[in-house]
Amino acid sequence: MRHQDNPDIQLWLREAKFLQKAAQSDSLSQSLPVLRRLLESKVLTNITLPELKRQSAMIQRKHLLHMLAAENGERCWADLKKIVSAAPQGTILPYSIEQLDAGYLVHWFSSISEAQGYTEQHGGKVVKVGSQAAVLPE
Known part of the structure; x- marks a missing residue:
């Protein structure tokens, strides 16, 4: 099954899209938790939280997918995608x-x-x- 046809992969992609919108939001209560997660997961380095907030337009979907992979113990999105695709449907979902x-x-x-x-x-x-x-x- 291609990842475009896998409903679980689609959930992860939608999660990344939602997180990207939140990270780039003007609302601190929406953006700061996501920005902190990006920094904690070491997806973005050598940048402070205030600087990342000012430059939030630089955050791409790939950054959020990498963060989700890191938070789930995987090296990169490609690795997480393989695991989600191989697992029974509905067993590995975004929190x-x-x-x-x-x-x-x-x-x-x-x-x-x-x-x-x-x-x-x-x-x-x-x-x-x-x-x-x-x-x-x-």
Whole structure:
């Protein structure tokens, strides 16, 4: 199946498009979280957050796809795309898609290991969000 025909790949591409719009938004509450993620994932280096905000027009879709790959433990978008394409449909989704059904009962943790510890006692599903994690109810 070509990636154009894969609905999961299309979700990742839409996520990158949404994140690009947010990163370039005049709203600080929309742009800063995405800009911080770009810097934290080391997609863009040798630039400060204020400078990146001023130059947000330079952010391309490829930067967001690379960031999403890095946040999911992959070297680049091509590697993540291969993994998503090979996985059963609906098993590897952007965290924003997974959160849609969760509502407001999402618990946030500063690390994946903390989130996994929580799920061992209370149940739920761990979703990686950069270096942080959320636990969604099952």
